[in-house]
Each structure stands twice: as structure tokens, then as C-alpha cells.
Amino acid sequence: MTLKLIEQHFSFDGVQSKYSHYSEVLQCDMTFSIYLPSNQEKKEIPLIWWLSGLTCTDDNFSQKSGFQRLAEKHQVAVIIPDTSPRGENVADDAAYDLGQGAGFYLTATQEPWAKHYNMYAYITDELSRIAAALIPNFSGKESIMGHSMGGHGALVIGMKNAAKFKAISAFSPILSPSQVPWGIKAFTTYLGEDKASWKEWDASELIKTTDAPPILITQGTGDQFYPEQLDETTFLENAKVTDAKVTYKKVKGYDHSYFFISTFLEDHFDFHIEQLS
Template sequence: MEKIETHRIFGGEQSVWKHASATLGCEMRFAVFVPDHAPGAKLPVIYWLSGLTCTEQNFITKAGAQSYAAKAGVILVAPDTSPRGEGVADDAGYDLGQGAGFYLNATEAPWAGHYRMYDYITEELPGLIEAGFPASERRSIMGHSMGGHGALVIALKNPGRYAAVSAFSPIVAPALVPWGQKAFTAYLGADRAAWAAWDATALLAQAGERLPILIDQGEADPFLEAELKPWLFEAAAAAAGHPLTLRRHEGYDHSYYFIATFIGEHIAHHAAALAA
């Protein structure tokens, strides 16, 4: 790993790193905030997954999360949203290819060679964090939009691995909305039966753990009706008896202004679970 950026903030260090990813077959970047801590201490980790078009920079510069993480004594990790670089497959649209990895393992050409973000987030990245930073094996996960989809899917597919999960404006039923249908067709192929393994609403019915889920959704979100449809996830949770807190916020949109408003409550949600 090579440190390429570092800043002192709220009594901690915000850094950005790059490394050669064996999982993705390209160079990747990720951001880490480490609060001040006692020598030898091991801190729990919250992973943040960003949305379409984002990099590791959006969350660390716009969410205002570091102050809350410093008070809670937790590490924040924010990876990039996809493999990148020359030779990595891409698409002319913003919602497929580089910047739009959807946190799954692609099976179709030309994507399968690099687009294995699920393995990267669940295996390679935690290995780097726990080996290279004062991180314990206690971890939780959250995200926004496409990253909210990723956080929910990853938590549901890995019972016992995460202490908590939360999301802002997540794509909860990608198999049923244009963003997800475009990505899933390209990455996974036309067989919709294969899509269920990467759809949070479908996974909820067979969840092996009743990990409480927190979701915040802005009522003025321009993507609410066509792409997000949180009521589908709400109905699936009710049918499965799965604990869900879905908070709707009048006047809030899809932006980081919304995230910054409630990020403190999400970090508190995770910190409490990580301390339990």
C-alpha cells in the first residue's frame, strides 16, 4: 500500500491509499479515517460504500462524518466504487462500468475479469485494513444509493460478520428498477434467477440473521419513484418479520446534504452495535 494523501482532522488522520488489487486486477484507492486512540488499542471499523459516479473522495469531503467517528472511537473506511484503469471494461453511461461496480461479482464478459467488488469489499479490503491499521475484527457497513444496495446485500449475505447495517436512499430492489436491470443484465446475464442473489429485497426473505436495519430516505429524492422504491423492501421486511427502521424525511433529496444531516445518527447506530 502507498499513502497518497493525508490530513489532520478532528483529532485524527484522514488518509487515502492506493494498492494493486489481486481481486480486481487493477490499482485501487481507498480512504481511511483513524481517530486518536491509546497506544496499542484496536478500534472497530465502519465501511462506507458510495453510489454511482463516486470515488473514495465524495464521502470523506462531503459527509462530515469524521467528527462523529472521532467521538465514537471508530475507524471509517471508504473504498472506490469500482475497478478502474486502462484495460478495465467501461461503458459510456454513468450507471454501468467504471464508477458503477454495484458491489457484486460479475460473471459475464467483458466485466468478469475485473468487476468483483463483492469479493474486494468482503475479503481483500478488510484484510488490508486489519493488517495495516489499528483495526479490530469488529466491523459494520453502510452506504448510499448504489452503495446502500451494496451494504444491505453484503450484510444479508454474510450473517455474523457485521455488527450493524444502514443505508441512505438505497436501491433496495435492483432487479425491478432501471439502474439495477441495466447493471445486472450486463454483469450477470439475462437469467433473472441469478439476480436474486444480489437483490436485497429478495435476500430478505431468506436472511439467516435478524440484524436490525436502519434506512433513511428523502421524500424529495428525484429517484424515489423510479429507482429506489423503499416500500418494496419495507413490505418484504414485514413479511419476513425482519427488524427495519425506515425513516422518511420531508424535503430532503438524494445529495450529500441529506447524508451530512443524518450521518451522525448512523454512526451512533453502528457504534452502539460495535460496542455491544
């Protein structure tokens, strides 16, 4: 594995870095960003994953959220994958909600997507090994968070790997992708017409059968995609089946943007640090 350092910046005494590498899982070149706190006391460092939404790259969260202040405050590393495989030979679609920039954090089974669109294994296996090697004094403790499509990804990956992730949080997540336009379009394309195969990638289905770690969700009432794409009803009803530890917060007037995320990000970091301690 060869990593190429693209850029690096000091931020709040820690270091924000951006790398590229060839992914064997995705069969293309990928980028990711990682923040390492200063760790002046040489303590063990936990890791928080951030998964971004449709059309985003690893730059959106690193440049717009201001998370570095919180990561340094709590002495936690943060890794930010890209949202999909990319490149001239990677299948794409002209629509913003499908193809490059819209990987949906799953394992595609349909052609031409199956060759490259395997974000689930990329995150849980390949990039996990890279992250562990990059973090000095890594504690082995991890949690996961995300926004919109990335909120869907955080919930699905977090619940499918409940022994790995101590906590899950999400901003305006796609909670029931099998029931809403974004998810139906992506699942039909990447997974095929058999809706039974969709269930393992739907948070509202997984919550019924999973011993999930604690979950925090924040949703703005002024979100332009709520409730059409982001309705919480089925997820919260199904969470009762397993008595899952879900905290769902609606905040009046907030939209889908990073103004919303940056406002409530400290709450999410506090939640994660409590579970990672």
C-alpha cells in the first residue's frame, strides 16, 4: 500500500492531512482526509469516522464544519473517506444522486456498478487498516457519524459492525432508503429489483434485528429534503422492537447545510466521546 500525501495543514495544534492511494477494493485511485490531534500527553487516541452526503468529497466536512477544534479538544482522530469510487473507468450517471459522488456505502451487485461500487468493504476493511496504521497510539476504539446519504451509511455500517463501533450519530440521515426516492433509485440501480436484497442496507430494517450501539440523530425542520427523503417514522417505530438506544432530535428552522451541521457538531462530539471513553 502506497499513500501519497496531497496536502497537510496545522489546525488547532493538530494536523489535517489529505492522502491519495490505489484502492484494491474499489479498483481505482481514492482520496481521504484524516485529522490527528496533537496528543502532547502521548495518550491512546480513539477514532471517529465521518461519512459525507450526495455530491460531496472528503473536502466538505474538513473545510466547512470546523470539526478540528473539537477533535483537538477531545484528542480524537477523525477520518473522512470520499463518498464513492471515482475515475474515467468508473461507472457514472449524469444525475447528482447516482454514480460518482453517490456511492451509498453499500456493496453493489449489478453491472456495471459491481466492479467498483464497494464502499462498504472499502471503509470497514481497507481504509480501516490504513487508518489504524496512521494513528499514533491508536486505542482501537471507534465510532461513526455522517450526514444525509452519509448518515444512512453511518447507521448501516455502524449497526452491521456493532462490535467495532461504540456509537453512531447522524445529521438529517436517509433513515428508510427502501421507501424514499433517493434510496429506491440507488438500490434499484446498485442492488437490482429484488427488494429483499435491499433490507441489509436499510437502517429501518437493521434496527429491528440488531443490538445497536447508542444512536444520536439530529434533523432540522427547515430541511428542504424533509420529510420526503428523510422521514423518521418507520425507523423510530422499528427501534422499539429491540428497545434500541436512539435519541432523535428535531431542531426548529435548520436546513440541510453545513450551517446546520456546524451548529450541532459539538453535541455530536460530546456524545461520541462519552461512548469512546
